Amino acid sequence: MTPCSSHFLARIRLLAHAADALDIPVLVTRQYPRGLGPLLPELAEALPDSVPTFDKMTFSCCADRAISEALEGDRDQVLLAGIETHVCVLQTALDLAARGRHAYVITDACASRAPADHRQALARLSREGVRLASVESTVFEWLRDARHPQFRELARAIRDLPKTDSDS
Structure with a gap:
């Protein structure tokens, strides 16, 4: 996936939405926005102002x-998504x-301009003991139970995600 692909944007937006719905703390970082530009509007819209x-x-x-x-703080797990x-x-x-700290890289909510760079980085992270997960598995881990009040909404959002070539 490339950083601006609709597949990447949909997955990172869903992750942000699920974190907000489930009161999972989020922070956003921007690498040198003066030179590289602001956060993509499609991502900025998905984040609460807070x-x-x-x-x-x-x-x-x-x-x-x-x-x-x-x-x-008292959280020892940090999930990473982005470019x-x-x-x-x-x-x-x-x-x-x-x-x-327990670092988790959400593989389908991360991207590089060159797919080979993305794959190489994931392989290295795995070799070095960083945990890898997908948006879908992360959201269901956060929910823990199909009776969760947010289950139907988030399960529907997962089902509606655009498929990628690697999803087949």
């Missing part, structure tokens, strides 16, 4: 003091793991 947003120059979020402080898998996502996940 989501903290950090601009950064470091590739790893852990190397930025404000982001690192925002990640502190570029082989740069910012990779370095952040490896740094989180090195700090004893």
Whole structure:
């Protein structure tokens, strides 16, 4: 998947929606927006206004003091989604793991401009002990039970996701 593909955008939007519906804390980072541009409008629209947003120059979020402080707390699991898998996502996940945090990379909510870079990064992350998951498995883990009040809405949203070539 490429960063602007409809498949990628749909999955990352669903992940953001599910996190909001289930009160899962979210923070957004933007790599050098002055040079690379703002957050894509399709993603910005999917996020509540209350989501903290950090601009950064470091590739790893852990190397930025404000982001690192925002990640502190009693949660030991951090889920990562975004771009570029082989740069910012990779370095952040490896740094989180090195700090004893459980880093999860949501593979279908991450992308690189070159598919080979995305695949290589996922292979490396897996070898280095970072956990890999999909949007669908993550949302169902968050729900835990088909009787959850948000189950029908989120299950319908998952079912309506556009299929990718790798979904067949």
